[in-house]
Amino acid sequence: MSDIQQQIEQERDNARTVCDVSGANSKECAAAWDAVEELQAEASHQRQVKPQTTFEKYCDENPEAAECRIYED
Secondary structure: HHHHHHHHHHHHHHHHHHHHHHOOHHHHHHHHHHHHHHHHHHHHHHHOOOOOHHHHHHHOOOOOOHHOOOOOO
């Protein structure tokens, strides 16, 4: 997780530099901030992913086990 946070900080610094050079209303500035937003969205998505339970891991490794069978109505 800290790796993506470092990338966000780097992109944020880059966006500030680009906006200082190109102007706040430039396409380059908007694109640089879009990159920051994309990384922030990915970081948020990674935080929302639930870790697998021990039972889910067991079923992934042993799909033929009786307790892991899925019956459809």
